[in-house]
Amino acid sequence: MTTKATPLWGDKPDVEVYGERLRDARLIQRLRSGEVATRAGVSQSWYSKLEHAISTKLDWQKANDLAGALGFPVGFLASPPVTAVQRESLLFRAKKNLPKAEEDLLVSWARLVGDVIHAAEPRLRLPLLRVPRIPIEVGPVDAARFVRQALGVPRSEPVPHLIRTLERGGVYVATIDFDGSLHAKNHDAFSTWIGPMLDRPLIGVRASDSWERTRMSVAHELGHLSMHQTRREGDLEAEAYAFAAEFLLPVETLKREWPRSVTLTSLVPVKKTWGMSLAALIEHGYRNGLLSGGQRTSLYKQMSNRRDPASGERMRIREPGWRDREVERPKLVAMVAEKAFGATVDPESLEPKVFGWRADFLKTLFSGQVTAWARDFSGSIDEASPHPGSMADVISLSARRQLAGR
Incomplete structure (x- = not known):
């Protein structure tokens, strides 16, 4: 046998x-x-x-x-x-015909960011959340004022670097350059709450060469985070847009700096100082009674017909001043990863430390972050931002603790 x-x-x-x-x-x-x-x-x-x-x-x-x-x-x-994602708040800026597959895709990217932060948390003291959750009865203009105050931005001063301001206030921002069919073509940004307790705000923004569009998109999502975590009624998009305009340029200052003779040329200095596009300034002025309907229409027609001398493109596509600033990019997520997992960690070594997320997706995530570590980790070339700054810009550290079993 x-x-x-x-x-x-x-x-x-x-x-x-x-x-x-x-x-x-x-x-x-x-x-x-x-x-x-x-x-x-x-x-x-x-x-x-x-x-x-x-x-x-x-x-x-x-x-x-x-x-x-x-x-x-x-x-x-x-x-x-370990990372819950508040799906209901995820796609405020999406068009109504956005396929569910695109929504699911962004949920997965949000979970990846959350998993990196969750794995790093026991080793660091992360930034405290300073973005208040605004009561339902507060309108977008007052909400923007409250959030400015909470983030330490004086009412009469511009926000020099919006993303950095939010990162100091505990908001995580991810810029991901989706390629081909992998990117959600119908929107520029999304926001959601992530983490085991849904207490970490995340803004995802498409990679763009427009600093104006990036700033407005991020400010728009900040409005959703502060005003709409639980509320679903009303015109949420209009409220977030009004919040964004007020946050970037408070109305009392807008009225004080509004030119006597309103032309595209006379609005350019306001744009440069306050970091808002001409289109956003036109809407901001119109909503606050500084432009008539006819003036608003005339300015838009001029933007459609005139070309920017520097680019040769119509001003509705490429506004004057489009090269005056660098496009803002985030760094908090990369700084958290560097300090938690080490300056020399490589993508393959990081995989098991962040629940097995694949190295190529980690590289894609960090290629959208602007630090020397992120550049080396992802193998990207970042000539636009030669001074990535220090960790003290956005995060304070406590003694590093080892993760058992990580």
């Missing part, structure tokens, strides 16, 4: 995989569930059940097959999710 040989180390144990991890691994790559199922050699219906379950225990081989089909390590699929 023959006996079956017993493996020296025993059978490999079952693996508990989490549905949310499966979804993130698939959606961040824009893969269809049927495609993943075919690669893994399983039925689509069975795979869909896995994604919709909180967790499922699988034998090691099946878990390994799924990991291979998704191109993510088994450790990622087996990591309990």
Whole structure:
């Protein structure tokens, strides 16, 4: 009689995989569930059940097959999710026809940012959140004034670097340059609350060569974060836009600096000082009674017909002053990662420290951050920002603590 040989180390144990991890691994790559199922050699219906379950225990081989089909390590699929994302607040700036797949994609990117911060938190003292949550009865103009005060921005002064101001106030910002079909074409920015307690604000902004558009988009999302965390009624977009204009240029100052004879040329100095586009200034002036409807229409027609001498493009596409500032880019997420995981950590070494997120996605995330560490980590070239600043700009540190099991 023959006996079956017993493996020296025993059978490999079952693996508990989490549905949310499966979804993130698939959606961040824009893969269809049927495609993943075919690669893994399983039925689509069975795979869909896995994604919709909180967790499922699988034998090691099946878990390994799924990991291979998704191109993510088994450790990622087996990591309990730690970053909740408030989906309802995610896409305020999206057009109504934004496909659900694009929303899911951005949820996955938001979770990646949250996981990096969560893994780093035990090693650092992160910035305190200074953005207040505004009561429902407060309008956007007063809300902008309250938030200016909370962030330490005087009412009569411009905001020199909006993203840096928000990062000092505990807001995380991520600029991600999605390529081709992987980017959400229908909006410029999103905001949401992330973290185990949904208490960390995140603004995601598309990479852009327009400093004006970037500033307005970020200020717009700040309005949503402060005014609309729980409220869904009303014209939220109009409120966020009014908040953004007031935050960047308070109305009493707008009236004081408004030119007597309003032309595109006379508005350019206001634009340069306060960091707002001509289009945003026209709307701000019109809403506050400084322009008639006819004047507003005339200025827009001029912007459509006239060309910027420096670029040769119509002013509605490329405004005068478009080269006067660098496009603002964030650095807080990169600074957190550098201080938590070390100045010499490489993408492959960082993978297991942040729940198995793949190195190429980590590189994409940090390529949108403007520090020397982020440049070296992602292999990007960042000639526009030669002075990345110091950690003291945005974050204070406590003694580093080691993470058990990380």
